[in-house]
Amino acid sequence: MPRTNAGPGVTVTSRVLSVLGCFDAEHTSLTLTEIALRAELTLPTAHRLVGELAAWGALRRERHGGYVIGRRLWDLGLLAPVQTDLRDVASPFLQDLYGATLATVHLAVRDGVNALYLDRVSGHASVPVVSKAGSRLPLHSTGVGKVLLAHAPAAVRHEVLAAPLERFTPYTIAQPSRLARQLEHITQDGYATTTEEMTLGACSIAIPVSVNGHTVASLGIVVPHLRACARLVPALQVAAQGIARNLSPG
Amino acid sequence: MPRTNAGPGVTVTSRVLSVLGCFDAEHTSLTLTEIALRAELTLPTAHRLVGELAAWGALRRERHGGYVIGRRLWDLGLLAPVQTDLRDVASPFLQDLYGATLATVHLAVRDGVNALYLDRVSGHASVPVVSKAGSRLPLHSTGVGKVLLAHAPAAVRHEVLAAPLERFTPYTIAQPSRLARQLEHITQDGYATTTEEMTLGACSIAIPVSVNGHTVASLGIVVPHLRACARLVPALQVAAQGIARNLSPG
DNA sequence: TGCGCCCTTCCGTTGAGCGGAAGCAGGCCG
DNA sequence: CGGCCTGCTTCCGCTCAACGGAAGGGCGCA
Numbered sequence: 136m137p138r139t140n141a142g143p144g145v146t147v148t149s150r151v152l153s154v155l156g157c158f159d160a161e162h163t164s165l166t167l168t169e170i171a172l173r174a175e176l177t178l179p180t181a182h183r184l185v186g187e188l189a190a191w192g193a194l195r196r197e198r199h200g201g202y203v204i205g206r207r208l209w210d211l212g213l214l215a216p217v218q219t220d221l222r223d224v225a226s227p228f229l230q231d232l233y234g235a236t237l238a239t240v241h242l243a244v245r246d247g248v249n250a251l252y253l254d255r256v257s258g259h260a261s262v263p264v265v266s267k268a269g270s271r272l273p274l275h276s277t278g279v280g281k282v283l284l285a286h287a288p289a290a291v292r293h294e295v296l297a298a299p300l301e302r303f304t305p306y307t308i309a310q311p312s313r314l315a316r317q318l319e320h321i322t323q324d325g326y327a328t329t330t331e332e333m334t335l336g337a338c339s340i341a342i343p344v345s346v347n348g349h350t351v352a353s354l355g356i357v358v359p360h361l362r363a364c365a366r367l368v369p370a371l372q373v374a375a376q377g378i379a380r381n382l383s384p385g
Numbered sequence: 386m387p388r389t390n391a392g393p394g395v396t397v398t399s400r401v402l403s404v405l406g407c408f409d410a411e412h413t414s415l416t417l418t419e420i421a422l423r424a425e426l427t428l429p430t431a432h433r434l435v436g437e438l439a440a441w442g443a444l445r446r447e448r449h450g451g452y453v454i455g456r457r458l459w460d461l462g463l464l465a466p467v468q469t470d471l472r473d474v475a476s477p478f479l480q481d482l483y484g485a486t487l488a489t490v491h492l493a494v495r496d497g498v499n500a501l502y503l504d505r506v507s508g509h510a511s512v513p514v515v516s517k518a519g520s521r522l523p524l525h526s527t528g529v530g531k532v533l534l535a536h537a538p539a540a541v542r543h544e545v546l547a548a549p550l551e552r553f554t555p556y557t558i559a560q561p562s563r564l565a566r567q568l569e570h571i572t573q574d575g576y577a578t579t580t581e582e583m584t585l586g587a588c589s590i591a592i593p594v595s596v597n598g599h600t601v602a603s604l605g606i607v608v609p610h611l612r613a614c615a616r617l618v619p620a621l622q623v624a625a626q627g628i629a630r631n632l633s634p635g
Numbered sequence: 636t637g638c639g640c641c642c643t644t645c646c647g648t649t650g651a652g653c654g655g656a657a658g659c660a661g662g663c664c665g
Numbered sequence: 666c667g668g669c670c671t672g673c674t675t676c677c678g679c680t681c682a683a684c685g686g687a688a689g690g691g692c693g694c695a
Contacts, residue, residue, distance in 0.1 A: 147398060
């Protein structure tokens, strides 16, 4: 009897990972027998590995006997720099949007009370903008920033509205009550706009990118005026849905 | 030379888990050498294990050479039923609050447009309430519900405010504009109250339980009147901070 | 160029890991 | 109550996957 008949390339590590790989959105709680079947392990092997994973906290056994993902993996998952994934996933969508509009397209996430730009695509014919990958701009004066602010935890919104709102152009919205009203409209309309509030000659349209009900980013486009708004919002939404679909574990 | 001199109880699985355990909020990106040191492995061993973890997607190597938690663990972490953890962690705090007040104390999370009660502690002298563990009540008519709604994604708030708000007592707030104004105050005040809006004779005070800036639950107390509000809010906040501290990976 | 740091590869040795077999526990049904 | 089924749980002889010391490579910096 060989020690294992599983074939080459099968290590303990790969077996452990096979066990973890059994869990997905449709299989969040699994019995030991189900894990063994799905991971293609014998019952005693699965028993040993699952036992150790449970002892460490990677898995947890529930009252009815099924195993679920445990606290330690939840903690670890929170450490993943999803933003880099986000940029990689979103990049082709940004390219497509640029190709269709020749306008500057950018992607941002909320970083405290600023919008952090992860990526930007623009060309010679695009409206000049101050955003570039890695730069931060205030939430209140940019399209993506307003989207991120509208969908941020309430404490963030309160913090932004309580501080002085800096003016970049004569059109920048600097009254908290006016901004707050805009934020309510943004959640209803599903998109945000700016009209020369950050840069003279530059207007923007932005929408949220949401995964599992959480807004993780905002996708924006910069145009000289908002006349094409009705056409651009659906295009942005299609791209945002594409980005979200590629981000979520479905 | 023995195959390993690490001592009893050290398995491949435990070594893999030691590698994963190197990562925490203060060490989100680690070189192979750092991982080997922190996991108490030799460099070749760490190299083999990390290589396999990276191939599977549990870790990812960044451009500058450091390893970070990868997408697969982010995906798995999302599957963890944190709510059960939450109940276990919160239980002693709920008991303490009950012991100090003899009032009904409960913990809820948002489940769609409802408050899902995870736990409740009450006694014979407590005000009778309709909440019990496992039950769901509307967000707009309960203290914990209002807290959860105020801190929910904007889309949820919009959904609740757009639907008819059911009346349970003559005091239930059923006008969307009035509820919306209350929600704004809740974010400023840091707590919510109800005055016989769910059950006659029952008022409540509730606060958010937040982890890393995200409201994950609400902690509430039911009293016959709000006279002791100024005393109870700090007590609730201390308990909420204790719960959050035990929940977060710090 | 030399040095230091961070890997990356190699291979003889051996004990950790394997799985078939046996057994246990609990629930259900006749 | 006894038998059957399901889901584990434990055991132990065998063997090859895993180990780590040693050697070497690549890169950046003074």
